[in-house]
Amino acid sequence: MESTLQVRVAEVIEETAEIRRFELVAEGGGELPAFEAGAHIDVYAGSTGIRQYSLCSAPWERHRYVIGVKREPQSRGGSVWMHDTVRRGASMTIGIPRNNFALETAADRHLLFGAGIGITPLLAMAETLARDDAEFTLYYFARSAAHQAFKTRLAGSPWASRVRYQLDDGGPTIDLAAELAAASPATHLYMCGPQGFMDAVRRAASSWPDENVHLEYFAAGPVEHADGDQPFEIELARSGERFHIGRDETIAQVLLDAGVDIMTSCEQGVCGTCVTTYLDGEPEHRDFCLNRRERETRVALCCARAKTATLVLDL
Known part of the structure; x- marks a missing residue:
């Protein structure tokens, strides 16, 4: 089986001033390879190399893949390439979906914590859990309403009542410790977002069993090299x-x-x-x-x- 495929960019949509939604379809038409919630694709981003983006469309929408990309000028260049180069109608090479962030189907309840662009893999999770009539709550953290992507989709979804929001510039707040302390032992936690946010959620869930906590980073954090690397x-x-x-x-x-x-x-x-x-x-x-x-x-x-x-x- 081929590890890559050619796609065409069907839509490029401004979600916020920093985030664009890209809708990808098979170059020759037809269905795209199947994937499960939490999966990502490799995007061959020109001279910047290969970059990973989470699939946020519902897994049963085999006619398209949807990804959200935040422009990060200080990153390795992939997001800038996507924003500055990729237009509707363009052809692209992507990888077959892979999943390191899968839902635990045996869980009694699911808590989905996303911040900023970290909401993207959780959208596919929420769609899947709602379809399966599973118990879940989606927590969405953002700097302000202007920084919230996918607002129309979230507000119009059949599971809109299961979404809770926190904006840094005001409004209701979410007590991480209280939310996680109230969870049953069979609850599973999923988180995705910037390093500081991930650290905060992990601290609040420090007493949780490791197998109940699932996370996905978009970039590597700093690594300490106290004594230098040894051969x-x-x-x-x-x-x-x-x-x-x-x-x-x-x-x-x-x-x-x-x-x-x-x-x-x-x-x-x-x-x-x-x-x-x-x-x-x-x-x-x-x-x-x-x-x-x-x-x-x-x-x-x-x-x-x-x-x-x-x-x-x-x-």
Whole structure:
């Protein structure tokens, strides 16, 4: 199965002064590959490389994909390229949808916390949960009404009564600690937004079981390097090959340079493309896509290092 496909931009719509909605359809017409709520696509953003954007359309709308992109001038350039270059009618290359942020279908209730552009994956979740008659509440945080994207869609949805809002410039506030403390043990929490917002929600949910908390970052946060990065060795269990990872090298970079067949995308530990099982050794995890349980067996090759002299990968 091909990992990429060609699409045409059917609509480009201003949601706010900073956020645009892009509607993508198959270049030759017909249905697009299926996806589930929480999925994202890779967008091949010209010379800026590959960028990831969450799908916010309802998963059963197979005639289109919808993404929301906030212009971030201080980022790596993908969002600026989207805003300044992509117009209605343009052709684009995208990746097949992947999902590192899936709904837990066995949960009794779902709490969806989104801030700013972080609302995008939660829209598809809300659509799915409403269709399935599941219990959920969507919490939407924004700087002001002018910064709220998808307002018309939210207000007109059959589940509009399940959405709660907080604006930084005034109005009702949401007590994170109180909302999370009142949840039942079978409730699952999903969050997406800027680093500060994510940190605040995670602190409020610090007593929750790790398996009940699901999160997605749009960009990697800062990583502390207290004692500097130390070199280490990588062993590939299937071939027995060994590679030296220097202080200024990544596992992914060394393996790719050696011709090892691995996939990478964001190179920030966000998208999960390069996540691989490890069999021995202790990684130093620096990703933003794996939870505590997943880190017991898996590692993101683009950013992780090793606390042990050797890390054995299932490659």
